[in-house]
Amino acid sequence: MQTQEEERAKPKNPPQRIAVVVPMHNEAHNIARFAERLSRVSEQCSGTLFVVYVDDGSTDSTLSIVKDQLNIFPGSRVVELSRNFGKEAAMLAGMDTALTMSFDALILIDADLQHPPEAIPEMIKKWAEGSDVVIAARRSRLGDSFARRVLSKCFYRIINHLADVEIADGEGDFRLLARRVVSALCSLREQDRFTKGLYSWVGFRQSRIFVEYDQRSSGSSRFSLSQLTALAGSAITSFSAKPLRLALYVGAVVGSLSLLLALWIAMQTVIFGRVLPGYTSIFCGLMFVGGIQLMSIGLLGEYVGRTYIQSKTRPPYVIRETTKGSD
Secondary structure, eight states, rough: OOOOHHHHOOOOOOOOOOEEEESSSSOOOHHHHHHHHHHHHHTTTTSSEEEEEEEEEEESSHHHHHHHHHGGGOOOEEESSOOOOOHHHHHHHHHHHHHHHHEEEEEEEOSSSSGGGHHHHHHHHHHTTSEEEOOOOESSOOOOOHHHHHHHHHHHHHHHHSSSOOOOOTTOOOOOEEHHHHHHHHOOOOOSSSSHHHHHHHHOOOEEEEEOOOOOOOOOOSSHHHHHHHHHHHHHHHHHHHHHHHHHHHHHHHHHHHHHHHHHHHHHTTTTOOOOOHHHHHHHHHHHHHHHHHHHHHHHHHHHHHHHHHHOOOOOOOEEEEEOOOO
């Protein structure tokens, strides 16, 4: 049997270090309340939390407020991007910065308080049980408008039918990632990123908790309908080549129907002696075929454009300055 001295001599497990990455863009009215709620939550966590704030080109006082509160969480950082690169690039910048520091797991969370920080202790508990990824999935979309709920459901049905990986509705960026998952995500240097798809692509063991997302504490959504549509298009072209094959199939069907129509007209004229005038039908047929051709060319252009952008190998973001808090 081991003596008490031998038991005390055993090395103790070091406390878990949790990095919290917070992308921000004009969140001056929310960030102070976010830091206050996160501070209260940190007292309930088994590990120690530090924050990596990423300012994505804010034009209000977000940056100065964050710097004033930086020492609430020892060892935190503020990463200031040189301009607004978008949320996907800001999250990547936060994860890249965290990888230069010591941490065991990383949590991605928005600063607008739609993601409740109070869910973090349960996420850490799930991770401690063996999960590499813990997803804080939204319980319902009751806070969204009817049109947004319908469009979201249609988008996820389409992309899951086309893409090679499954992307579940209601699973956003609010999630905990083990360090090895963060390393895998940061190794993927795609120019036009769709991180929700990359989460599924890298795999690892996943678990879920369900939380009720809150309304924005202040301000309005940064994503307009056109931006969400562009993001949906980027998601589909990033994870599937099926639209190109679909264009091929549509072209084959239209060509076959056109050939059958030509044979039918020839039979009507040669066998029955009927002359079939129809400038309107010819015009409609030409417009239909022309529309299919333009759509196919545009679809091909989307893929070529993505290849062109990726070939430039530009960095996804540029850092203007990094501010370190006290250790």
